[in-house]
Amino acid sequence: MSRLKGKKALITGGTTGIGLETAARFIAEGARVAVTGSNPANIEQARKALGPSALVFRADAGNVASQKDVAKTVGDAFGKLDAVFINAGVADFRPVEQWDEAGFDRSIAVNVKGPYFLVQALLSILNDPASIVLNTSINAHLGMPNSSVYAATKAALLSMAKTLSGELIGRGVRVNAISPGPIETPLYGKLGLGKSDLDAMTKSILGQIPAARFGKASEIADAVVFFASDESAFTVGSELVIDGGMSNL
Incomplete structure (x- = not known):
């Protein structure tokens, strides 16, 4: 397993779920990996899980100034980057009438503004060639x-x-996107729903997936490895939808 041998990569939001699984896969494929997170407990757990091959540190995914700090930390440690997986994000689901400006601004900051200015901050340390993968959504x-x-x-x-x-x-620099459907990650436990509501939501979502199951974080990691590797050298501006057929209904 050496599809990423010698490559240096950054994964944001890499301390749990899809990000952590992808970081582990990158390391298994021969890459050196820097991982960001925001929760101190998750950061410590990721350090233990990923071992000395990973640089794991705290960053605020929605703060513009923090993106420059991320670029400096990674640049000081690795010099140049070959791959970036922009995975950090917030999933806030509410009816229209329950939205307020603070919540709206937070979603925009973490999911759009932060990623944009991270790309900007990383430009000076991206190799030629390099790959950026954006984690979007079937939503x-x-x-x-x-x-x-x-x-x-x-x-x-x-x-x-x-x-x-x-x-x-x-x-x-190649930029591509993955758009996962419902994936078995800790995300759904962070929605603030009670058990009965969470169970009802899970049942409803499963009914919309032709594959009749949630996806696995490892299945998303497989796609990110492909985009980060030289195998996708001719793949530019593409989106890979990984949703068990949900968006085809």
Whole structure:
């Protein structure tokens, strides 16, 4: 397993779920990995899980100034980067009438503004060639109730994959997107729902997935490894939907 041998990578939001699974896969494929997170307990657990091959540190995914700090930390440690997986995000689902400006601004900051300015901050340390993978969502394609703001942020990120591709390919930087459907991660436990409501939501979502199951974090990691590797050298501005057929209904 050496598809990423010698490569240096950054994964944001890499201390749990999809990010942590992808970091472990990157290391198994031969990469050196820097991982960001925001929860001190999760950061410590990720350090233990990933071992000495990973640089794990705290960062605020929604703060513009913090993105420059991330670039400096990674640049000081690795010099240059070959791959970036922008995975950090917040999933806030509410009916339209329950939204307030603070919540709206937080979703925009973490899911759109932070990623954009992280790309900007990383430009000086990206190798030629390099790969950026943006973690969007099938919600960018679905009219799912209570997802208006979340879906809007992911649609913006998906658009960014295309526009940044056109702008950065001349530097040798490829930008692509993955759009996962429902995945078995700690995300759903962070929605603030009671057990009965969470069970009802899970049952409802399963009924919309032709594959009749939630996806696995490892299945998303497989896609990110492909985009980060030289196997996808001719893949630019593309989106890979990984949702068990949910968006085809």
